[in-house]
Amino acid sequence: MTDKPWLKFYDKGVPESLKPYPEKPLQQFLEESAAKYPDHVAIHFKPSHQGFAKSHLTYRELNDLADRMAAVLAGRGVKKGDRVAIFMPNIPQFIITYYGILKAGAVVVASNPTYTEPELEHQLTDSGAVAIVCMSRFYGTVQQVLPKTQIKTVIVTSIKDYMSPLLAFLFGLTKEKKGGDRVQLAPGHLWFKDLLAKYTAAQRPKVTVTPTTRRCSSTRAGPRACPRRPWRCTATWWRTRCRSRRGSPIAGTARR
Secondary structure, three states: OOOOHHHHHOOOOOOOOOOOOOOOOHHHHHHHHHHHOOOOEEEEEOOHHHOOOOEEEEHHHHHHHHHHHHHHHHHOOOOOOOEEEEEOOOOHHHHHHHHHHHHOOOEEEEEOOOOOHHHHHHHHHHHOOOEEEEEHHHHHHHHHHHHHOOOOEEEEEOHHHHOOHHHHHHHHHHHHHHHOOOOOOOOOOEEHHHHHHHOOHHHOOOOOOOOOOOOEEOOOOOOOOOOOOOHHHHHHHHHHOOOOOOOOOOOOOOOO
16 A cells, blocks of 8 residues: 555545456447446536636536537548547546547647747647647637648637636636637638538447557657757657557557
């Protein structure tokens, strides 16, 4: 117990490990949870600056939205094995997009939202990402690097998209304009929530994914890759370099 002090914080009945791990792709766990616990809360969203108000998504809602995102990506030409980047912090849209990418048979490229333009450009070009889903606050950075990448599809989300109506209203009054979240999209770029509204879960592409199918990718990061700010990627590099290119279903997810 002394070498694992966190175990004392586990709830009663929670095992130390889930081994042996089931041989199934990651998105199947979400689908099973949605079937077994459809109305249980899967995501709590409580921005720190509005601690008295929070939003949530159930497993049924999360799974449905992920299916819609998979349909969106397929509709934009994303095929099995293609790389899709996510450039946003830990908000519900990240999780929706993450599972949507997996359900589309594509590969997740998780980009640190604090990346500068050179850092983001390096990751997108190195991974070969063909699409990116970003938060509106970081849209300007994405626009600057697009000409040097293979990105064909840009999808933008507002942090307000999955806030409760009250929280979204308060955010618009106090934070949105100051924080730079109001943006005008360039021609051909698309809004996240508008796209999801145009598709149904039934339109999700039918792709075969096994537990060994590569699902996440990390850039060849490390101190040499980001000479301007090497400390930002070093920790991620040491954790992911040896695994992210070997086909692990969940290896190589960059630190967010």
